[in-house]
Amino acid sequence: MIVPGSTLGLLGGGQLGRMFTMAAQRMGYRVVVLDPGLHSPAGDVADEHIRADYADPAALARLARACAAVTTEFENVPAEALGFLARHCGVSPTAESVAVAQDRIREKEFLCAAGFPVAPFVVVQDGAALASAEAVELYPGILKVSRFGYDGKGQVPVANPAHALAAWHSLGSEPCVLEKRLALATEVSVVVARDVAGQVVTFPVAENQHRHGILDISIVPARVSASLAAEACRTGIAVAEALDYRGVLCVEMFVLEDGRLVVNEIAPRPHNSGHYSLDACITSQFEQQVRVLAQLPLGDPGLHCPAVMVNLLGDLWARGEPDWRLVLEHPRAKLHLYGKREARPRRKMGHYTVLADRVESALDTALAIKARLEQTCLPARRPGPEVAAKHEGGLG
Ligand code: ADP
Ligand code: MG
Numbered sequence: 001m002i003v004p005g006s007t008l009g010l011l012g013g014g015q016l017g018r019m020f021t022m023a024a025q026r027m028g029y030r031v032v033v034l035d036p037g038l039h040s041p042a043g044d045v046a047d048e049h050i051r052a053d054y055a056d057p058a059a060l061a062r063l064a065r066a067c068a069a070v071t072t073e074f075e076n077v078p079a080e081a082l083g084f085l086a087r088h089c090g091v092s093p094t095a096e097s098v099a100v101a102q103d104r105i106r107e108k109e110f111l112c113a114a115g116f117p118v119a120p121f122v123v124v125q126d127g128a129a130l131a132s133a134e135a136v137e138l139y140p141g142i143l144k145v146s147r148f149g150y151d152g153k154g155q156v157p158v159a160n161p162a163h164a165l166a167a168w169h170s171l172g173s174e175p176c177v178l179e180k181r182l183a184l185a186t187e188v189s190v191v192v193a194r195d196v197a198g199q200v201v202t203f204p205v206a207e208n209q210h211r212h213g214i215l216d217i218s219i220v221p222a223r224v225s226a227s228l229a230a231e232a233c234r235t236g237i238a239v240a241e242a243l244d245y246r247g248v249l250c251v252e253m254f255v256l257e258d259g260r261l262v263v264n265e266i267a268p269r270p271h272n273s274g275h276y277s278l279d280a281c282i283t284s285q286f287e288q289q290v291r292v293l294a295q296l297p298l299g300d301p302g303l304h305c306p307a308v309m310v311n312l313l314g315d316l317w318a319r320g321e322p323d324w325r326l327v328l329e330h331p332r333a334k335l336h337l338y339g340k341r342e343a344r345p346r347r348k349m350g351h352y353t354v355l356a357d358r359v360e361s362a363l364d365t366a367l368a369i370k371a372r373l374e375q376t377c378l379p380a381r382r383p384g385p386e387v388a389a390k391h392e393g394g395l396g
Contacts, residue, residue, distance in 0.1 A: 007047075008024050008030070011034050011070065011074075012035055014338075015041045015350075019270070020042070021033065029290065031048075033050070057084070064088035072269060075268050077098070092196075104147070104265070124176040142155055143155065143168060143171065145172070145174055187252065188253050191277070192240045193292055194245050203281065203285060205222040205233065206222055208252075245268070246292060248288050250266070251266055270288075278334075279334040279353045281302060308362040309352070310354075314348075316373055317343030318378065319376075319378070327373070333365065336353075
């Protein structure tokens with residue numbers, strides 16, 4: 001057991017790392033973050049920030065010397081960096097699990113081999129694959145890059161082989177998967193924590209709504225049948241076990257219109273759809289990540305009350321800092337901002353979570369706040385033609 005007072009390490013400086021760092025510090029750990037950026041959400045709150053590339057051997061050696069154990073906050077760290085660290089200090093998750101989750105082709109092949117239902121797909125290594133007999137069955141589909149896609153980036157809806165070929169070139173002619181576009185009833189996700197002894201717990205199932213391929217809202221508990229929720233949890237656990245996973249992992253799933261569950265993708269880390277756990281659960285997903293890393297007993301992921309989480313994207317900053325009173329005036333709304341210095345459209349800047357006794361009232365309040373925030377943050381209207389004409393006249 002790595003006791004409080006010890007030092008934990010983190011690869012990556014984003015908001016997931018910031019919330020991990022804050023959870024660890026609250027429990028008395030020191031945290032060292034390795035991230036190449038000058039400023040980063042996690043680097044800014046860490047006890048120490050090593051500013052270097054993830055593949056820099058000297059920086060990795062320094063991190064390993066400083067820390068009793070190291071984890072990661074995003075899947076795109078080179079898996080070899082985790083492999084290198086594992087020779088010098090504790091590491092979770094393993095390089096092998098991250099290597100599977102960071103590459104859509106490997107991920108799909110792993111899921112299929114382990115018997116999990118996935119959307120019908122073909123692997124695309126060259127343009128010809130897009131017109132193969134197998135591929136033709138998948139249109140209309142979605143072409144997804146195998147590596148480095150996130151938040152809907154690196155994905156294009158495609159209608160037919162010719163369209164898909166153009167899309168494949170626009171994505172850099174890189175290895176991709178072509179997936180059939182499924183008719184979804186809804187989407188759910190399960191955050192799972194599994195420790196070194198194989199003890200496993202699941203967080204309550206979240207129901208997720210996306211906008212432009214980015215998570216917009218998570219509703220907890222998911223408004224699905226008890227049997228479907230139980231199946232989602234069993235699937236999450238089975239994925240973690242099949243990977244022999246150690247740490248916190250999220251399994252995103254589609255619910256089809258006929259009620260079948262399909263595994264979409266795996267994140268080898270805490271997940272945006274688990275942020276509600278910070279305010280609504282006995283143990284948050286970030287505390288759980290600390291516990292697994294430090295080999296502490298797992299915490300209870302039980303839900304205090306229903307919760308709805310809403311992401312705050314950079315678009316809301318179109319007219320400067322949003323008016324946070326719109327969130328703060330609700331005594332059961334919890335605001336989280338990630339300290340990012342620059343707001344860009346579709347960049348995740350923060351989130352808020354609304355707690356309530358019933359999920360419907362949490363959703364009503366969350367949506368009312370969202371509508372007001374969006375209304376007050378609309379970009380300043382450009383003057384219409386008649387206003388412009390008057391203005392010109394005045395200038396003359
Ligand atoms: P990312 O890595 O960007 O999260 P996902 O593969 O999870 O990529 O896709 C983002 C979102 O796009 C999904 O949550 C879902 O809403 C939609 N989507 C992705 N694949 C499909 C599909 N095969 N059928 C229907 N919707 C899909
Ligand atoms: Mg996703």
